[in-house]
Structures are given as structure tokens and as C-alpha cells.
Amino acid sequence: MSQKHESAAEATEVLVKAESTWKKIQKPVLGIIAAVVLVGGGWVAYQEYVMKPKEEKAAEALYKAEQYFAMDSSRLVLNGDGQSKGVLNVISNFSGTKAANLAHYYAGISYLKLGEYENAVKHLKDFSTDAHQIQLLALGCLGDAYSELKKNDEAIAAYKKAATVFEKDENNSSEYLFRAALLLEVTGKTKEALELYKELKAKFPKTDKGFQADKYIYRLSIEKNDLTAQ
DSSP: OOHHHHHHHHHHHHHHHHHHHHHHHHHHHHHHHHHHHHHHHHHHHHIIIIIHHHHHHHHHHHHHHHHHHHTTOHHHHHHOOSSSOOHHHHHHHSTTSHHHHHHHHHHHHHHHHHTOHHHHHHHHHTOOOSOHHHHHHHHHHHHHHHHHTTOHHHHHHHHHHHHHHOTTSHHHHHHHHHHHHHHHHHTTOHHHHHHHHHHHHHHOTTSHHHHHHHHHHHHHHHHHHHHHHO
């Protein structure tokens, strides 16, 4: 057999094997493709016909509570006024929506103002947002709630995290960094407190807390020297 005929025979054999292999895997492959299409289509349909109406209803339910939040009427924010539902209802009935996530923020702040710190922690921990300035405030308030509960390590961690979320907001960032440093100091962790006061001065020198940092740095440095001398 010539080389040309051998090559043709080999090519035919390859094609036959390929056709045989395709017949074996055809159904599974087509099944996978169909599943991907169905899942993708199902996801689009779910978003359009389930989540979108749910988001709209949740936003409507949250509207009145937001007005009460602006008025500082914490109980009405939480429980509603008898005609409109509060944020706790939104959380219960519209979980997974953006409105329910925001409702956790309103609930956490409201409970904090009412002195119900465990509930404040619960809801503020469940809240997260890409709006950095709001996230900063939520973490700062979480730190306040932990501090009231005497959970100092958790409070310090929340304050320190709040101070790094949106440093362009220098006033609030410096405030929470200061609270972290002060809480470290009063719990006897003076070395860590000193480092935070120095960080406060370096990062936010033009803020009120940045101006105050020197006296805390000086005091802790003097105390450290006194202890060393003893």
C-alpha cells in the first residue's frame, strides 16, 4: 500500500473513532449544555419574576420606617405604628433583599439608642454595604454596643476596623481610632494604646482627635519611662 493510501486509511480510522466517541458522549455533553442553559435562564427568570417584585415590596415596607429613623423614633422604627410595619417585619418577611439588609442597620442603631445592646450587636453584625461611609458608622456603632456590654476586645476590633473603612471621612475615622486607643489604655494595654495614638496623630493630624493625640502620647511615654526607672 502506498504512503498516500496509508495516510487516507489512518485518517478514515481517526474519523471513525471520533464518531464512535462522540456517539458515546453526545448525550452527557448535550445534557450538560442544556443544564447550563436552563440554570442560566432559570436564574434570569428568578431575578426578574421573584427577586425584583420582592425587592420592590421590601422597599415599600421600609419607607415609613426610614422616616421614623430620620425622626429618631426608635420604637416606631423597629415595630411600626400599627398601620405601617417596622424594620423587624421587613427583616422577617423579605430576607435576602437589599431593603432587609438596610433594615438590619436601622434596627441596630435603634436598639443602640434604646440601650438594648445585645440586639444592637445582633443586627449590626448582620449588616454590610459597599457604601463605605455607612459601613464605617455601622462598625463604629457596633464597637459602641460591644463597649457597653464590656466586651472590650470585640469593641476595640470593631473600632479599629471602622477607622480603616473610609479614611477620607477623617473626623469619624479619627474618632473611632481614638476610642480604640482609649479603650486599650483603660484596660491596661498601654503599649498598644500608645501605638494607636501615634497612628492617630500620623493619619489624622488636622482633626480634633489628632490634635489631642500628643497629650496621650506624652502621658503614656512618661508613664513608661517612670515604670522603667522603677
